Amino acid sequence: MTGAQAAVTPLDGVRVLEVGRGRSTPFAARVLADLGADVTKVESPEGDPTRGIAPHYVTDSGEERGALFEYLNWNKSAISLDPATQRGELDRLIARTDVLLVGDDLAQLRRWRLDPDGLLDAAPDLVVVTVTPYGTTGPKAEWVATDLTMQAGGGVMAFSGTSDREPLKRGLFATTYEVGLTVAYVAEVGVYAAREGAGGTFADVSMSECVSSELVMTVPEYTFAGAISARRRATVDPFSAGAPLAVGDGFVTVQTNPQSGPAKFAEFFGEDRFNDPRFATAEGRSLHAAELEQVFTEALAGQDPRDFFADASRFGLLTGVLQSADQLLTSTQLAARHAFVEMPGTLGGKPWRMPSVLPGLRGAVTVRPAPALGEDNARLLDLQAVSP
Amino acid sequence: MTESRPPSDGPVAGLRVLDLSTVFAAPYVGGLLRDLGAEVLRIEPPGKLDQTRGGSFGPYLDNAPGDDGWNWSGTFHSLNRGKRAIALDLKQEAGREILWALVGQADVLLENFTPRVMRGWGMSYAELSTVNPRLVMLSNTGYGSNGPWSSFKAQGTTLEATMGLNFYSGYAGMRPRKVGQSYPDFLAAWIGLTAILAALIERRTTGTGRWIDLGMYELGGVVLPEAFLAAQAGIPLEPRTGDRELGVLVSGVVLAKDPEDWLAVGIVDDAALAAAGAVVPGLPTRVAGPADETAALAVLARWAAERTAAEAAEELQARGIAASPVSDVRGLLQDPQYAARRFFEWIVVKDQERPVVGRPYRWHGRTDVRVRGRGPLFAEHNDEVLNELGLSTERVAELREARVVVDRPSTPPPGPADLRAGLAGGVFRELDPNYREFLAATRRAPSEPTTEPEGA
Numbered sequence: 023m024t025g026a027q028a029a030v031t032p033l034d035g036v037r038v039l040e041v042g043r044g045r046s047t048p049f050a051a052r053v054l055a056d057l058g059a060d061v062t063k064v065e066s067p068e069g070d071p072t073r074g075i076a077p078h079y080v081t082d083s084g085e086e087r088g089a090l091f092e093y094l095n096w097n098k099s100a101i102s103l104d105p106a107t108q109r110g111e112l113d114r115l116i117a118r119t120d121v122l123l124v125g126d127d128l129a130q131l132r133r134w135r136l137d138p139d140g141l142l143d144a145a146p147d148l149v150v151v152t153v154t155p156y157g158t159t160g161p162k163a164e165w166v167a168t169d170l171t172m173q174a175g176g177g178v179m180a181f182s183g184t185s186d187r188e189p190l191k192r193g194l195f196a197t198t199y200e201v202g203l204t205v206a207y208v209a210e211v212g213v214y215a216a217r218e219g220a221g222g223t224f225a226d227v228s229m230s231e232c233v234s235s236e237l238v239m240t241v242p243e244y245t246f247a248g249a250i251s252a253r254r255r256a257t258v259d260p261f262s263a264g265a266p267l268a269v270g271d272g273f274v275t276v277q278t279n280p281q282s283g284p285a286k287f288a289e290f291f292g293e294d295r296f297n298d299p300r301f302a303t304a305e306g307r308s309l310h311a312a313e314l315e316q317v318f319t320e321a322l323a324g325q326d327p328r329d330f331f332a333d334a335s336r337f338g339l340l341t342g343v344l345q346s347a348d349q350l351l352t353s354t355q356l357a358a359r360h361a362f363v364e365m366p367g368t369l370g371g372k373p374w375r376m377p378s379v380l381p382g383l384r385g386a387v388t389v390r391p392a393p394a395l396g397e398d399n400a401r402l403l404d405l406q407a408v409s410p
Numbered sequence: 411m412t413e414s415r416p417p418s419d420g421p422v423a424g425l426r427v428l429d430l431s432t433v434f435a436a437p438y439v440g441g442l443l444r445d446l447g448a449e450v451l452r453i454e455p456p457g458k459l460d461q462t463r464g465g466s467f468g469p470y471l472d473n474a475p476g477d478d479g480w481n482w483s484g485t486f487h488s489l490n491r492g493k494r495a496i497a498l499d500l501k502q503e504a505g506r507e508i509l510w511a512l513v514g515q516a517d518v519l520l521e522n523f524t525p526r527v528m529r530g531w532g533m534s535y536a537e538l539s540t541v542n543p544r545l546v547m548l549s550n551t552g553y554g555s556n557g558p559w560s561s562f563k564a565q566g567t568t569l570e571a572t573m574g575l576n577f578y579s580g581y582a583g584m585r586p587r588k589v590g591q592s593y594p595d596f597l598a599a600w601i602g603l604t605a606i607l608a609a610l611i612e613r614r615t616t617g618t619g620r621w622i623d624l625g626m627y628e629l630g631g632v633v634l635p636e637a638f639l640a641a642q643a644g645i646p647l648e649p650r651t652g653d654r655e656l657g658v659l660v661s662g663v664v665l666a667k668d669p670e671d672w673l674a675v676g677i678v679d680d681a682a683l684a685a686a687g688a689v690v691p692g693l694p695t696r697v698a699g700p701a702d703e704t705a706a707l708a709v710l711a712r713w714a715a716e717r718t719a720a721e722a723a724e725e726l727q728a729r730g731i732a733a734s735p736v737s738d739v740r741g742l743l744q745d746p747q748y749a750a751r752r753f754f755e756w757i758v759v760k761d762q763e764r765p766v767v768g769r770p771y772r773w774h775g776r777t778d779v780r781v782r783g784r785g786p787l788f789a790e791h792n793d794e795v796l797n798e799l800g801l802s803t804e805r806v807a808e809l810r811e812a813r814v815v816v817d818r819p820s821t822p823p824p825g826p827a828d829l830r831a832g833l834a835g836g837v838f839r840e841l842d843p844n845y846r847e848f849l850a851a852t853r854r855a856p857s858e859p860t861t862e863p864e865g866a
Binding site: 032033034035036053057058075076077089090093094138139142151156157159160161162163164165166167168169170171172173174175176177178179180181182183184185187188189190191192193194195196197199200203204206207208210211212213214215217218220221222223224225226227228229230231232234235236237238239240241242243244245246247248249250251252253254255258259262263264265266268273274275276277279280281282303304305306307308309311331335336338339340341342343344345346347348349350351354355356357358359361362369370372374375376377378379380381382383 | 422434438459465466467469470472482483484485487553555557558560562564565566567568569570571572574575576577579580581585586587588589590591592593596600601603604605607608609610611614615622623624625627630631632633634635636637638639640641642643644645649650652653655658661663664665672675678727730732733734735737738740741746748750754764765766767769770771772773774775776777827828829831832833834835836837838839841842843844845846849
C-alpha cells in the first residue's frame with residue numbers, strides 16, 4: 023500500500039517476534055511495527071483471542087474480521103504454530119530475531135515453554151521482553167489480573183473517585199494499552215544496547231508496576247511529607263484537581279499555575295470574585311471549593327463549552343473541554359496533525375479511521391492490514407528452511 | 411558522538427541529554443534515560459521555577475523548606491533523579507550561546523515549551539541540526555507544532571478531558587472524572603521514550619538525528635480504541651461504568667473488613683465464576699446480566715467484610731481469580747511483591763534515605779539500570795558544567811554579573827505547605843505522624859526475591 027506520504031521507519035531492520043495474546047504485548051509490537059520494525063506475530067492454531075472481539079469490519083474482499091484485532095496488529099506478519107509439536111520451529115524463528123516479546127500473562131510463557139534465561143544462553147544478543155501482570159518473579163508472580171485489579175494493586179485507584187464512594191478505575195482499557203508503550207521503549211533499549219556491543223537482555227515487565235510508575239507525586243507526598251492522597255469530595259477545587267465542570271451541554275476543565283493564577287481568570291471573565299483571597303492558594307480553594315465552583319457556574323452560564331475552551335485558550339488560560347471519540351474524530355486540530363490512520367474495508371458500512379501513534383514523527387501514513395491467522399506460514403517458514 | 415565516553419554502566423551509557431523541560435512528562439523521560447546510563451543535564455531558568463520544585467506539586471522533605479525549599483521537593487527528586495543542573499537565562503543572548511555550545515555536544519534535547527519559544531530563539535530543530543545533525547530532539551507540547559490549537563497552553567490536568575480520557579471514566583450514570591494523577595503526562599513520557607530510542611537506533615546507521623514533534627492531545631485516542639470502534643460501528647457504548655469492566659463477567663470493588671480496605675475483583679468468565687463459587691459461599695452459578703452481576707457483587711461484599719482485602723485476594727488468587735487489594739502508598743511500600751522486585755529505590759536527600767518510584771521492569775543483562783542518586787539542587791553544577799565547556803573563570807564571573815548564570819532563584823523561597831488545610835479540604839486522607847518510622851521499617855524489611863513470605 024502507498025501512504026499519503028512516505029512512512030518514516032527509524033526501526034528499519036529491527037526484527038521483532040511477538041508471542042502475544044491480548045492487548046498490551048500485541049499493541050507494543052504494533053507500535054514497533056509502525057516505527058519500521060519487521061514484526062512477526064506467532065499464534066497457536068486457535069489464534070489470539072482478540073481476533074474474535076466485536077465489532078467486526080468487512081474487508082475489501084467481503085470477509086469479516088475483528089476490528090480491535092486489526093487496530094492492534096496492523097503492519098505485522100503472522101505465523102501459526104502448534105506449541106505442542108512445533109516448538110522447534112519457534113526456536114528457529116527466535117534464532118533469526120532481534121527482539122522476542124511474550125505476554126500478556128505467565129501462562130503464555132508456559133504455553134510456549136519459553137525460558138528467557140535459557141534463550142539468552144543460546145542467543146547472547148537477543149532481547150527478550152516478558153509482559154505479565156506482576157512480573158515473573160516474587161510472591162505474586164502467579165497472580166492473574168484484569169485491567170481493574172491491575173489498577174487497584176498499582177495504586178492509582180485509592181485516590182481516584184470520590185470520598186463517599188468506592189475507589190474508581192480509569193475507563194475502558196486505557197491502562198492496559200499504556201503498558202504496551204512501556205514495553206515498546208524497553209524493547210528498544212535492549213536493541214540499542216545489543217547494537218552497542220553490550221549484549222542481550224531479559225527485561226521482565228510488570229504491568230502493575232507500570233501503573234505505579236505514574237505515582238511520582240502521590241508517593242513523595244507520603245515519603246517526603248507523610249500525607250496520604252485522598253479520594254476527593256464530590257466538589258473539588260476546579261483549579262487544581264482537573265475535575266470537569268458542567269457547562270451548557272458539556273464540561274470544561276481549568277487549571278492555574280504560577281504564571282496564570284485566579285487573577286487571570288478574573289480578567290478573562292470580568293469577574294472580580296475570582297480574586298477572593300480564599301481562592302489564592304490550593305489549600306484555601308480546597309476549603310472553599312463549593313464557593314469557587316459556584317463562581318464558575320455563574321461565570322460560564324449560557325456559554326458553549328467549546329467556545330469557552332477556544333476563547334480562554336487564546337487568552338492564554340490553561341483550559342480543556344471534555345470530548346468523546348465522536349468529537350475527536352471531527353477535531354480540526356487532529357486533522358491538521360494527520361492523527362488518524364485510514365483503515366482497510368468498512369466498519370458499520372462506512373470507511374473508518376483509527377488513532378495513529380506519533381503522527382508528528384511518522385507523518386500521514388496508511389497501514390498494511392493485520393494478517394490472517396498463519397498468513398505468512400509458507401513465506402516465513404520456507405525462508406528458514408532455505409537458510410537455517 | 412564524543413570518543414571518550416564518561417564511565418557509566420547502563421545500556422545507553424555515553425549518551426548526553428540536555429533537559430530544558432518542566433513538570434512531569436519530559437523531565438521523567440530524562441530521569442528514566444539517566445537510570446539507563448545517560449548523562450542528563452537540566453538547564454533551568456533563573457526565575458520561573460519548575461512547578462515540581464515546590465508548591466502544590468512539590469512536597470518538601472519533612473515539609474521543612476528552610477531558606478532553599480526549591481532544593482527539597484520529593485516530586486522533583488523522583489522525576490530528576492541522577493541529573494546535573496545549571497541555571498541559565500535563555501532570554502539573554504549570552505545564555506543561548508552557552509546552550510548552542512551544549513547542543514553541539516549533545517545527543518538528545520528535551521523541551522516542552524509552547525512551539526513559538528524555541529522558534530523565537532532561532533533554535534528550531536532545523537536550526538539546531540545545522541550545528542549538530544546527530545541531535546535527537548523531543549518537543550513535548552500540548553497540541554503539536556501545527557494546527558489551529560498549536561499555540562494553546564496545556565497541562566496534563568486540562569488535557570485529560572480534551573483528549574478523550576475523562577469521558578470514559580466515572581461512576582455509572584455520573585459526571586466524568588479524572589483518574590490518577592496527571593495521566594496524559596505519563597502517556598507522553600512512555601511514547602516520548604519510544605520515539606527517542608527509535609531515533610537513536612536509526613542514528614546508528616544513518617548518522618543523523620530526528621525531531622520528535624509530540625502533541626499530547628493526540629495520545630488520548632491511542633489508548634481508547636474501543637471507544638473509536640463503537641463510535642464508528644454505531645454500537646452503543648455506556649461511557650462511564652464505574653469499576654465494571656468491558657467483557658468481564660463480574661467486576662467491581664467491595665469493602666473488606668477494615669475502613670478504607672478495599673478489594674477489587676474481576677471474574678472473567680464462567681470457569682472463573684465456578685472457581686470463585688468454591689471460595690465464596692452463595693455466589694450465583696450463572697451471571698446473565700447487570701442484575702445478576704450486582705447480586706454477585708453483593709455476595710462478594712458480604713464475604714469480603716469478614717477478612718482483610720489482602721486475605722481475600724490471596725484466597726481468590728489461589729483459585730486463579732483476578733483480585734487485588736486497592737493499594738495506597740503505604741500498601742505499595744509494604745507490598746511483598748514490590749519488595750521482592752525492589753520496585754522502590756532509595757535516594758539520599760539531606761543525609762536521609764527516602765524511597766522513589768523505580769521502573770516497571772527488572773533488567774537482566776550485562777548492563778545495569780538503576781536510580782543513580784537524587785536530583786540536582788538548583789544551579790548545583792554551574793561551575794562544573796561551564797568549566798567543562800572551557801569557559802574561563804573571568805568569563806563565568808561576567809556571566810554571573812550579568813545574571814546570565816545565577817546560583818539562586820530570583821523567586822522568594824517557598825514556605826511550608828499547609829498540610830492541615832489539605833486534610834481539612836479533603837486533598838489528603840491522613841497525615842501520618844509516624845511516616846519516617848514506617849519508611850525506616852520498610853527499608854529494614856528483608857526483600858530477597860526467593861525468601862519473601864506473604865503479608866510482610
